[in-house]
Amino acid sequence: METQYIATPNTFRQGIKDCLPTLLGYVSIGLAFGVVATTSNLSILEIFLLSLLVYAGSAQFIFCGLYMAGAPVTVIILTTFIVNLRHLLMALTVAPYFTKYSSLRNIGFGTLLTDETFGVAVTKIAQENRLGGNWMDGLNITAYSTWVIACTVGGLIGKWMPDAESWGLDYALAAMFIALLILSLASSPRHQIMRYLKLIGIMGLTLYCLLYFMPGHLAVLIATLIVATIGVMTE
Amino acid sequence: MTTTVNMLLLLAGCALVTWLPRILPFLFVKSVELxxxxxxxxxxxxxxxxxxxxxxxxxxxxxxxxxxxxxxxxxxxxxxxxxxxxxxxxxxxxxxxxxxxxxxxxxx
Known part of the structure; x- marks a missing residue:
């Protein structure tokens, strides 16, 4: 028996439309980042370049933290690498759906892959079992431009409103991760949900233990490798 | 609205190590069946x-x-x-x- 999937058009416009729900997250985190970055003594130009070139929320926050603490260049680059290495796993998940497109377009899809666009793409895969290139470009470019603008505007606001934490804006990132987790749980097969919940419990324990031995970002990476392996082994 | 050469090099380094893990699977999956x-x-x-x-x-x-x-x-x-x-x-x-x-x- 074949599963019935609802198909939405593979258009740039549909990509923009599917990106809209994530934009509030990008805007609030981007603004928060801009504000935080100004307090770390980054100039507006540097905030703009960082969001344009690195384009990864958590890595950008960590960059500011390390830069402010006077960490050496090698440490900042290595940490950025480790924090963003999860993109490798996400790209591996999404890339098989784009094999019919040219290398150049594939570089485009990969260059703009983030936690959030990945979350949206995975939801799309669960709903339709396919991904379209135009759709992905629409999703990616909307997210990217929103992010760069939000970060830069945040930097400008930072001059006037230096207390982002009391506004709860720093929590936007965590709330977004919770929403994405629930969304990917909700779109997985009903009979698998109990198993996934158990794996999430195992994740909590694994991460907790790992945090005694390594910084959080490394723990996220290693715990993911461990728990995904447990998932395959317990099938 | 200023920056330094050191900051530009640091940003370029961070950009490169972020970009490679993002794109390599997209180039590699094309030729290899996982x-x-x-x-x-x-x-x-x-x-x-x-x-x-x-x-x-x-x-x-x-x-x-x-x-x-x-x-x-x-x-x-x-x-x-x-x-x-x-x-x-x-x-x-x-x-x-x-x-x-x-x-x-x-x-x-």
Missing amino acids: PDVVLRWLKYIPICILSALVFEGMFEEKGKLVVIDGYHFFAAIPTLLVAVWTKSLSKTVIVGVASMALLRLFFE
């Missing part, structure tokens, strides 16, 4: 990474112990409920941010 076990393993990655990031935000180092951060824990409850009920990203983020702001307002 074995079935790898594909099954990859199915677990989204839920694993997302839950790891959620837990990582909630745990905090306190001296020699790793503890649950009270603010993050209590803000997560309404956030989680709204996520389950509405399945909406934007509503979840609004409720999450508002919960955290209220918690800080009343308990800080």
